[in-house]
Amino acid sequence: MATIDLHGRPALVAAAVLSTLLALALFVSVLRSGRTRAPRRPPHGADRRRVRPAKRDPREALQLVGNALAATHDARALTPLILEVVTEATGARGGELIQGGEVIGWFGDVERGAPLELVLTNGEDAVDRTTLLLYQPRGGFQKETRTLAEWLSSQAGIALENARLHERVQRQATTDELTGLVNRRRFLEALETELERARLFETPLSLVLADLDDFKLVNDRHGHLAGDHALQTFGDLLQEHLRVVDVAGRLGGEEFAVLLPETSAESATLVADRMRRALGDAPLDLPGGNLVPLTASFGIAELAPGQAAEQLVSSADAALYEAKAAGKNRVSLAQPVLER
Numbered sequence: 001m002a003t004i005d006l007h008g009r010p011a012l013v014a015a016a017v018l019s020t021l022l023a024l025a026l027f028v029s030v031l032r033s034g035r036t037r038a039p040r041r042p043p044h045g046a047d048r049r050r051v052r053p054a055k056r057d058p059r060e061a062l063q064l065v066g067n068a069l070a071a072t073h074d075a076r077a078l079t080p081l082i083l084e085v086v087t088e089a090t091g092a093r094g095g096e097l098i099q100g101g102e103v104i105g106w107f108g109d110v111e112r113g114a115p116l117e118l119v120l121t122n123g124e125d126a127v128d129r130t131t132l133l134l135y136q137p138r139g140g141f142q143k144e145t146r147t148l149a150e151w152l153s154s155q156a157g158i159a160l161e162n163a164r165l166h167e168r169v170q171r172q173a174t175t176d177e178l179t180g181l182v183n184r185r186r187f188l189e190a191l192e193t194e195l196e197r198a199r200l201f202e203t204p205l206s207l208v209l210a211d212l213d214d215f216k217l218v219n220d221r222h223g224h225l226a227g228d229h230a231l232q233t234f235g236d237l238l239q240e241h242l243r244v245v246d247v248a249g250r251l252g253g254e255e256f257a258v259l260l261p262e263t264s265a266e267s268a269t270l271v272a273d274r275m276r277r278a279l280g281d282a283p284l285d286l287p288g289g290n291l292v293p294l295t296a297s298f299g300i301a302e303l304a305p306g307q308a309a310e311q312l313v314s315s316a317d318a319a320l321y322e323a324k325a326a327g328k329n330r331v332s333l334a335q336p337v338l339e340r
Contacts, residue, residue: 097120213328301313
Protein backbone atom coordinates (compact mmCIF):
# COMPACT_ATOMS: atom_id res chain seq x y z
CA MET A 1 0.00 0.00 0.00
CA ALA A 2 1.35 3.43 -0.86
CA THR A 3 2.16 5.59 2.14
CA ILE A 4 2.63 9.28 2.85
CA ASP A 5 5.76 10.27 4.72
CA LEU A 6 5.36 13.52 6.66
CA HIS A 7 8.44 13.12 8.88
CA GLY A 8 10.34 16.36 9.03
CA ARG A 9 7.87 18.22 6.81
CA PRO A 10 6.71 21.72 7.76
CA ALA A 11 3.17 22.30 8.92
CA LEU A 12 2.33 23.93 5.58
CA VAL A 13 2.95 20.67 3.71
CA ALA A 14 0.94 18.72 6.26
CA ALA A 15 -1.97 21.09 5.72
CA ALA A 16 -1.66 20.68 1.96
CA VAL A 17 -1.71 16.90 2.29
CA LEU A 18 -4.78 17.09 4.53
CA SER A 19 -6.48 19.25 1.93
CA THR A 20 -5.52 16.70 -0.70
CA LEU A 21 -7.00 13.82 1.26
CA LEU A 22 -10.23 15.72 1.82
CA ALA A 23 -10.46 16.40 -1.90
CA LEU A 24 -9.75 12.74 -2.59
CA ALA A 25 -12.44 11.61 -0.16
CA LEU A 26 -14.97 13.91 -1.84
CA PHE A 27 -13.97 12.67 -5.27
CA VAL A 28 -14.20 8.98 -4.35
CA SER A 29 -17.57 9.41 -2.64
CA VAL A 30 -18.99 11.25 -5.66
CA LEU A 31 -17.48 8.75 -8.05
CA ARG A 32 -18.87 5.77 -6.17
CA SER A 33 -22.29 7.36 -6.03
CA GLY A 34 -22.48 7.01 -9.81
CA ARG A 35 -21.94 3.24 -9.81
CA THR A 36 -24.78 0.90 -10.60
CA ARG A 37 -26.37 -0.46 -7.43
CA ALA A 38 -29.54 -2.43 -6.67
CA PRO A 39 -32.27 0.14 -6.01
CA ARG A 40 -33.99 0.31 -2.68
CA ARG A 41 -37.47 -1.24 -2.44
CA PRO A 42 -39.88 1.65 -3.02
CA PRO A 43 -42.63 2.31 -0.50
CA HIS A 44 -46.06 0.72 -1.07
CA GLY A 45 -47.95 2.44 -3.83
CA ALA A 46 -44.92 4.22 -5.23
CA ASP A 47 -43.69 3.98 -8.80
CA ARG A 48 -41.87 0.62 -9.00
CA ARG A 49 -40.03 1.32 -12.25
CA ARG A 50 -36.26 0.69 -12.00
CA VAL A 51 -34.32 3.94 -11.76
CA ARG A 52 -30.92 3.80 -13.49
CA PRO A 53 -28.17 5.82 -11.88
CA ALA A 54 -26.94 8.61 -14.07
CA LYS A 55 -23.85 7.61 -16.00
CA ARG A 56 -20.84 9.62 -14.92
CA ASP A 57 -19.58 12.03 -17.51
CA PRO A 58 -15.83 11.38 -18.04
CA ARG A 59 -15.27 15.14 -18.19
CA GLU A 60 -16.76 15.47 -14.71
CA ALA A 61 -14.48 12.76 -13.39
CA LEU A 62 -11.53 14.49 -15.05
CA GLN A 63 -12.41 17.79 -13.38
CA LEU A 64 -12.77 16.14 -9.97
CA VAL A 65 -9.42 14.40 -10.36
CA GLY A 66 -7.78 17.63 -11.51
CA ASN A 67 -9.05 19.45 -8.43
CA ALA A 68 -7.77 16.69 -6.15
CA LEU A 69 -4.33 16.59 -7.77
CA ALA A 70 -4.00 20.38 -7.60
CA ALA A 71 -4.42 20.31 -3.81
CA THR A 72 -0.75 19.52 -3.08
CA HIS A 73 2.73 20.37 -4.35
CA ASP A 74 4.27 17.41 -2.52
CA ALA A 75 5.38 14.76 -5.05
CA ARG A 76 5.44 12.06 -2.38
CA ALA A 77 1.88 12.82 -1.33
CA LEU A 78 0.79 12.65 -4.97
CA THR A 79 1.90 9.03 -5.33
CA PRO A 80 -0.90 7.42 -3.27
CA LEU A 81 -3.34 10.04 -4.53
CA ILE A 82 -2.71 9.28 -8.20
CA LEU A 83 -2.92 5.55 -7.62
CA GLU A 84 -6.22 5.57 -5.75
CA VAL A 85 -7.92 8.26 -7.83
CA VAL A 86 -7.12 6.73 -11.23
CA THR A 87 -7.86 3.19 -10.03
CA GLU A 88 -11.26 4.26 -8.68
CA ALA A 89 -12.12 6.33 -11.74
CA THR A 90 -11.37 3.57 -14.25
CA GLY A 91 -12.59 0.58 -12.25
CA ALA A 92 -9.15 -1.04 -12.45
CA ARG A 93 -8.28 -3.84 -10.03
CA GLY A 94 -5.12 -2.04 -8.99
CA GLY A 95 -2.30 0.22 -10.05
CA GLU A 96 1.46 0.63 -9.77
CA LEU A 97 3.70 3.65 -10.22
CA ILE A 98 7.11 2.89 -11.72
CA GLN A 99 9.94 5.43 -11.67
CA GLY A 100 13.34 4.69 -13.12
CA GLY A 101 12.41 1.00 -13.36
CA GLU A 102 11.50 0.73 -9.66
CA VAL A 103 8.07 0.51 -8.00
CA ILE A 104 7.48 3.65 -5.92
CA GLY A 105 3.86 2.91 -4.96
CA TRP A 106 1.01 0.48 -5.49
CA PHE A 107 -2.70 0.25 -4.78
CA GLY A 108 -5.19 -2.63 -4.99
CA ASP A 109 -4.60 -5.96 -6.75
CA VAL A 110 -1.44 -5.92 -8.84
CA GLU A 111 -0.69 -9.63 -8.92
CA ARG A 112 -2.56 -10.92 -11.98
CA GLY A 113 -3.19 -9.93 -15.57
CA ALA A 114 -1.51 -7.79 -18.20
CA PRO A 115 -1.65 -4.12 -17.15
CA LEU A 116 -2.39 -1.08 -19.27
CA GLU A 117 0.80 1.01 -19.36
CA LEU A 118 0.47 4.79 -19.28
CA VAL A 119 3.47 7.17 -19.34
CA LEU A 120 3.03 10.05 -16.89
CA THR A 121 6.39 11.80 -17.26
CA ASN A 122 9.28 11.14 -19.64
CA GLY A 123 11.91 13.36 -18.01
CA GLU A 124 15.39 14.01 -19.32
CA ASP A 125 16.59 10.46 -18.61
CA ALA A 126 15.26 7.04 -17.56
CA VAL A 127 15.49 7.93 -13.86
CA ASP A 128 12.86 10.66 -14.31
CA ARG A 129 10.50 8.48 -16.39
CA THR A 130 7.32 7.70 -14.46
CA THR A 131 4.86 5.07 -15.68
CA LEU A 132 1.42 4.10 -14.36
CA LEU A 133 0.39 0.46 -14.72
CA LEU A 134 -3.36 -0.14 -14.45
CA TYR A 135 -4.44 -3.77 -13.88
CA GLN A 136 -7.62 -4.22 -15.87
CA PRO A 137 -10.81 -5.84 -14.58
CA ARG A 138 -12.03 -9.12 -16.03
CA GLY A 139 -12.83 -8.57 -19.69
CA GLY A 140 -10.45 -5.62 -19.94
CA PHE A 141 -11.14 -1.92 -20.34
CA GLN A 142 -13.72 -0.63 -22.78
CA LYS A 143 -12.62 1.97 -25.32
CA GLU A 144 -14.27 4.77 -23.35
CA THR A 145 -12.49 3.70 -20.16
CA ARG A 146 -9.13 3.60 -21.93
CA THR A 147 -9.71 7.14 -23.15
CA LEU A 148 -10.61 8.23 -19.60
CA ALA A 149 -7.46 6.53 -18.25
CA GLU A 150 -5.35 8.45 -20.78
CA TRP A 151 -6.98 11.73 -19.79
CA LEU A 152 -6.45 11.06 -16.10
CA SER A 153 -2.85 9.96 -16.58
CA SER A 154 -2.20 13.16 -18.51
CA GLN A 155 -3.57 15.21 -15.59
CA ALA A 156 -1.57 13.15 -13.11
CA GLY A 157 1.61 13.61 -15.13
CA ILE A 158 1.17 17.38 -15.20
CA ALA A 159 0.52 17.46 -11.44
CA LEU A 160 3.59 15.32 -10.78
CA GLU A 161 5.83 17.48 -12.96
CA ASN A 162 4.54 20.65 -11.28
CA ALA A 163 5.17 19.15 -7.84
CA ARG A 164 8.72 18.17 -8.76
CA LEU A 165 9.40 21.61 -10.23
CA HIS A 166 8.01 23.23 -7.07
CA GLU A 167 10.24 21.06 -4.86
CA ARG A 168 13.27 21.82 -7.04
CA VAL A 169 12.68 25.56 -6.78
CA GLN A 170 12.15 25.28 -3.03
CA ARG A 171 15.34 23.25 -2.64
CA GLN A 172 17.35 25.75 -4.67
CA ALA A 173 15.98 28.60 -2.57
CA THR A 174 16.99 26.95 0.72
CA THR A 175 20.17 25.04 -0.16
CA ASP A 176 23.76 26.20 -0.48
CA GLU A 177 24.74 25.21 -4.00
CA LEU A 178 28.40 24.51 -3.25
CA THR A 179 28.12 22.32 -0.14
CA GLY A 180 24.57 20.95 -0.35
CA LEU A 181 23.88 22.16 3.19
CA VAL A 182 20.98 24.46 3.99
CA ASN A 183 21.67 28.13 3.43
CA ARG A 184 21.66 30.90 6.03
CA ARG A 185 17.98 31.78 5.62
CA ARG A 186 16.78 28.19 5.94
CA PHE A 187 19.09 27.55 8.89
CA LEU A 188 17.72 30.52 10.82
CA GLU A 189 14.18 29.32 10.11
CA ALA A 190 15.10 25.88 11.45
CA LEU A 191 16.67 27.52 14.50
CA GLU A 192 13.42 29.33 15.34
CA THR A 193 11.43 26.12 14.88
CA GLU A 194 13.72 24.03 17.09
CA LEU A 195 13.89 26.78 19.69
CA GLU A 196 10.09 26.70 20.04
CA ARG A 197 10.13 22.92 20.16
CA ALA A 198 12.76 22.93 22.91
CA ARG A 199 10.69 25.36 24.97
CA LEU A 200 7.49 23.39 24.46
CA PHE A 201 8.95 20.02 25.43
CA GLU A 202 11.58 21.41 27.82
CA THR A 203 14.43 19.63 26.06
CA PRO A 204 18.01 20.89 25.57
CA LEU A 205 19.11 22.52 22.33
CA SER A 206 22.69 23.29 21.38
CA LEU A 207 24.13 25.43 18.61
CA VAL A 208 27.58 24.88 17.13
CA LEU A 209 29.29 27.56 15.04
CA ALA A 210 32.35 26.48 13.05
CA ASP A 211 34.90 28.36 11.00
CA LEU A 212 37.67 26.95 8.81
CA ASP A 213 41.04 28.20 10.08
CA ASP A 214 43.20 30.29 7.76
CA PHE A 215 40.84 29.75 4.85
CA LYS A 216 42.13 32.84 3.04
CA LEU A 217 45.58 31.26 2.83
CA VAL A 218 44.10 28.23 1.05
CA ASN A 219 42.56 30.51 -1.57
CA ASP A 220 45.68 32.69 -1.92
CA ARG A 221 48.16 29.82 -2.19
CA HIS A 222 46.18 27.21 -4.11
CA GLY A 223 43.40 29.10 -5.87
CA HIS A 224 39.66 29.44 -5.46
CA LEU A 225 38.95 25.96 -6.80
CA ALA A 226 40.98 24.57 -3.90
CA GLY A 227 39.00 26.82 -1.57
CA ASP A 228 35.73 25.47 -2.96
CA HIS A 229 37.02 21.93 -2.51
CA ALA A 230 37.87 22.71 1.12
CA LEU A 231 34.34 24.02 1.78
CA GLN A 232 32.79 20.96 0.14
CA THR A 233 35.03 18.66 2.17
CA PHE A 234 34.03 20.32 5.42
CA GLY A 235 30.35 20.27 4.46
CA ASP A 236 30.53 16.54 3.73
CA LEU A 237 32.29 15.93 7.03
CA LEU A 238 29.56 17.73 8.97
CA GLN A 239 26.85 15.60 7.40
CA GLU A 240 28.75 12.39 8.09
CA HIS A 241 28.86 13.11 11.84
CA LEU A 242 25.26 14.23 12.33
CA ARG A 243 21.94 12.54 12.99
CA VAL A 244 18.91 12.85 10.74
CA VAL A 245 17.28 15.35 13.13
CA ASP A 246 20.35 17.62 13.21
CA VAL A 247 20.62 20.58 10.83
CA ALA A 248 23.89 21.69 9.25
CA GLY A 249 24.13 24.91 7.27
CA ARG A 250 26.60 27.21 5.60
CA LEU A 251 26.09 30.74 6.85
CA GLY A 252 28.44 32.29 4.32
CA GLY A 253 32.10 32.19 3.33
CA GLU A 254 33.90 29.66 5.53
CA GLU A 255 31.34 29.95 8.36
CA PHE A 256 29.16 26.96 9.18
CA ALA A 257 26.54 26.17 11.81
CA VAL A 258 25.10 23.00 13.28
CA LEU A 259 21.84 22.72 15.20
CA LEU A 260 21.65 19.82 17.67
CA PRO A 261 18.13 19.23 19.08
CA GLU A 262 17.79 17.39 22.40
CA THR A 263 21.52 17.78 22.98
CA SER A 264 23.26 19.35 25.96
CA ALA A 265 26.33 21.55 25.65
CA GLU A 266 28.54 18.76 27.00
CA SER A 267 27.31 16.29 24.36
CA ALA A 268 27.60 18.94 21.66
CA THR A 269 31.22 19.48 22.69
CA LEU A 270 31.94 15.80 22.09
CA VAL A 271 30.31 15.96 18.66
CA ALA A 272 32.26 19.09 17.69
CA ASP A 273 35.54 17.60 18.87
CA ARG A 274 34.95 14.48 16.77
CA MET A 275 34.44 16.73 13.75
CA ARG A 276 37.56 18.72 14.56
CA ARG A 277 39.73 15.61 14.83
CA ALA A 278 38.25 14.03 11.68
CA LEU A 279 39.01 17.17 9.68
CA GLY A 280 42.58 17.25 10.95
CA ASP A 281 43.07 13.59 9.99
CA ALA A 282 41.96 14.15 6.38
CA PRO A 283 44.12 16.76 4.61
CA LEU A 284 42.76 18.28 1.42
CA ASP A 285 43.96 16.24 -1.58
CA LEU A 286 44.55 18.63 -4.49
CA PRO A 287 45.43 17.80 -8.11
CA GLY A 288 49.13 17.13 -8.48
CA GLY A 289 49.37 15.29 -5.20
CA ASN A 290 49.40 18.35 -2.98
CA LEU A 291 48.07 17.68 0.52
CA VAL A 292 46.78 20.75 2.33
CA PRO A 293 46.05 20.40 6.05
CA LEU A 294 42.68 21.74 7.17
CA THR A 295 41.59 22.70 10.67
CA ALA A 296 38.52 24.40 12.09
CA SER A 297 37.50 26.16 15.27
CA PHE A 298 34.18 25.57 17.02
CA GLY A 299 32.03 27.61 19.39
CA ILE A 300 29.16 25.99 21.30
CA ALA A 301 26.22 27.40 23.22
CA GLU A 302 23.24 25.70 24.83
CA LEU A 303 19.83 27.37 24.85
CA ALA A 304 19.08 29.05 28.20
CA PRO A 305 15.58 29.65 29.59
CA GLY A 306 14.00 32.72 28.02
CA GLN A 307 16.82 33.13 25.53
CA ALA A 308 15.98 34.34 22.01
CA ALA A 309 17.51 32.92 18.85
CA GLU A 310 19.72 35.97 18.34
CA GLN A 311 21.10 35.64 21.86
CA LEU A 312 21.87 31.95 21.35
CA VAL A 313 23.74 32.75 18.14
CA SER A 314 25.62 35.57 19.89
CA SER A 315 26.72 33.21 22.70
CA ALA A 316 27.99 30.60 20.24
CA ASP A 317 29.75 33.31 18.23
CA ALA A 318 31.51 34.59 21.35
CA ALA A 319 32.67 31.04 22.10
CA LEU A 320 33.96 30.69 18.53
CA TYR A 321 35.91 33.94 18.92
CA GLU A 322 37.50 32.53 22.08
CA ALA A 323 38.54 29.37 20.20
CA LYS A 324 40.16 31.47 17.48
CA ALA A 325 41.90 33.74 19.97
CA ALA A 326 43.23 30.78 21.94
CA GLY A 327 45.12 29.39 18.94
CA LYS A 328 42.47 27.93 16.58
CA ASN A 329 41.79 24.23 15.89
CA ARG A 330 39.89 23.84 19.13
CA VAL A 331 36.40 23.74 20.66
CA SER A 332 35.21 26.43 23.04
CA LEU A 333 32.07 26.30 25.17
CA ALA A 334 30.11 29.47 25.94
CA GLN A 335 29.63 30.38 29.55
CA PRO A 336 26.18 29.35 30.80
CA VAL A 337 23.64 32.15 31.01
CA LEU A 338 22.50 32.75 34.57
CA GLU A 339 18.75 32.87 35.14
CA ARG A 340 17.43 36.17 36.37
